[in-house]
Amino acid sequence: MTSDRRFPVRLDLEKGAVDMSHGSGGRAMAQLIGELFQRYLDHELLILGNDQALFTPPPGRMVMSTDGHVISPLFFPGGDIGSLAVHGTINDVAMSGARPLYLAAGFILEEGFPLGDLARIVASMARAANAAGVPVVTGDTKVVERGKGDGVFITTTGIGVVPEGILISGDRAEPGDVILVSGSMGDHGVAILSKRENLGFETEIRSDSAALHELVATMIAAVPDIHCLRDPTRGGLATTLNELAHQSGVGMQIREDAIPVRAEVAAACELLGLDPLYVANEGKLVAVCPRDQAERLVETMHGHALGAESAIIGEVVEDPHRFVQMETGFGGSRIVDWLAGEQLPRIC
């Protein structure tokens, strides 16, 4: 940072707080952008200071996805709202098979929010974006009065390019297809709830928050004809499977025994009265692919750190009712319905 005549006194990132002037569009906002946002998110397009980022994408099909983040608490085992906002949107872009290119970030700050916490969040965002190779290239900051927000909300939007020949969509599941998950279910939701409720489990449960685009890239390289990909976030695996069944006009048959759930997550869910199939994940995906490609796909996924615990959990069936049914551990069968009501508010 060079000295700037506009800002004789630097922002106090230790004891300072957001005030309404930081959303004014004027001098205070310019200082917040310069000394906090641009300091961490130091991409040349952002530094340039225009209201939009300019770039030349490779030719071909693109995707765009947006996701608001209102998670509470803001900091949790395994991440914070900053890293989550990067991972969440990268994953939504990647679930089309796309290679994510760029992110935009819109912040809504509450008056009085500590600048030190904001700096910690933006630094975490920058680390997550750098690690993923998907920079934040443009942004926006608004401030609302105390009691009209909740610390910080972050809406991230991502764009990406879809490799030629790839067509992944929620309406492509066909009877006979196989259903896979990339690892254990429920880690994120249980980590958040434990933190929120101050539950001191013996083993700390950490969020699985992670960027899945590289896992997806290896998957589509091995099996270009993947039919569906989706990350089971809010509403968990159960809701995601119901969405896919609904979009594709099919039923699904899964096996409870085949679904990976960590012992400590299962125990916490039992204690809390939660079903892990409805608990949010932030670093897992569901894949649907043709039966004759499933073994190849699961082996490929096993070769990637974020897919090491991947498993085939069931198959797509014909069903005009579009039900998701599960063979339970006891050999019975039950319908796994859409999440009704709200299991875990503000989980992402």
Added chain:
Amino acid sequence: MTSDRRFPVRLDLEKGAVDMSHGSGGRAMAQLIGELFQRYLDHELLILGNDQALFTPPPGRMVMSTDGHVISPLFFPGGDIGSLAVHGTINDVAMSGARPLYLAAGFILEEGFPLGDLARIVASMARAANAAGVPVVTGDTKVVERGKGDGVFITTTGIGVVPEGILISGDRAEPGDVILVSGSMGDHGVAILSKRENLGFETEIRSDSAALHELVATMIAAVPDIHCLRDPTRGGLATTLNELAHQSGVGMQIREDAIPVRAEVAAACELLGLDPLYVANEGKLVAVCPRDQAERLVETMHGHALGAESAIIGEVVEDPHRFVQMETGFGGSRIVDWLAGEQLPRIC
């Protein structure tokens, strides 16, 4: 809407309200999306129900821009948060010279917010997007508890394509260039403040909220070498000129008499103790172009409804201090500084 076994009872758009389950990811959220968002924003990419929109843009340079909207009140003379969220982001994209292609919209709703108001906002958004020819193709909805938000916040993100040969950026102003504005200053901010404070002026002052991309398209067709374009929103004309002077490393000299301000806006500003040069606009732009192109540019702008009151207001000068100076109506000169503090909170 066809009947859907998942939702035996339709959303009550007359008396219903947002509750936490509408952010769950489950059944209630699917219903809100189906019966409210998709009903109005009926683009095929949105209806498909994937977490991302897929499209093939024309080849070449692109821009991306994002903007959070936290305006209070939500409904005001000349618009509402829905139309504003569409216009605001279209304008940020267009200020690069780009043709806007698509929008993404992220909603953060407060528990208890009337569904009827939400429907009115989303319908307004749809009308604005349709009128502009820039559809909302993907979105997201989150819900926060009562007292943790303020009705509705909308973050819109836009992408667009930049025509070949166009290079518009805040760092391109050069000494000798001419500065233009597309119309009267301060209408939006005064309209919002009048509504907020329940000031009953004789003449209702309406926001100038409008999408400027078609005006921009005619401008760059006539004068491809426009150097800078920016919409003087938060912080008003004064702040925008200071931003451009700072980015380009130049000074600016403007003439007070040349800056269009409506008589009723000037009167309201005097009453409220505001300087119209610092009041937000949502349907105006500032342009900087080479001197020998300025007449052609202003004539072109006069030919478009949104530029009918365009005016040349000053010129770019050499100045290592990067000051914006104004020749006042009395023949004196004063420095027009960055906005300090917060003149009008939550104006957009």
